[in-house]
Amino acid sequence: MNNELISIPKAILATLLYLIGIELIGSWFLIAEKIGFESYYEYYLLIQGTLQLIGVLIFIYFIRKRTFKNLIKKTHRKWYLFALVLGISFVFMQTPLKWIYNFLFGTEYNIAYRFDGLL
Secondary structure, eight states, X not given: OOTTOOOHHHHHHHHHHHHHHHHHHTXXXXXXXXXXXXXXXXXXXXXHHHHHHHHHHHHHHHHTTSOOTTSSOOOOXXXXXXXXXXXXXXXXXXXXXXXXXXXXXXXXXXXXXOOSSOO
């Protein structure tokens, strides 16, 4: 058996702790409202993403036995190409997915494509 695999209960516990941690990070805006941080809506995604990245790195640090050694392992180039193609196609698949969703659930859901940087 591979030494890097962990048991199922440990994996479930780690997943639950991760989800709880990420949700707690998402509650930072409650603190921002209390202290009167006026423009937190403008910086919400930046602050949220930075806090989640730090949380993920801390989580990985403790799960990987307090080391970042071999954090990203080498893999075959075809998987990098596959991930790149899937990432790019995700953007273009939104409209067909919207059509399928509207057909299945009988809704008139629309996606607004805004490229002006506003939420």
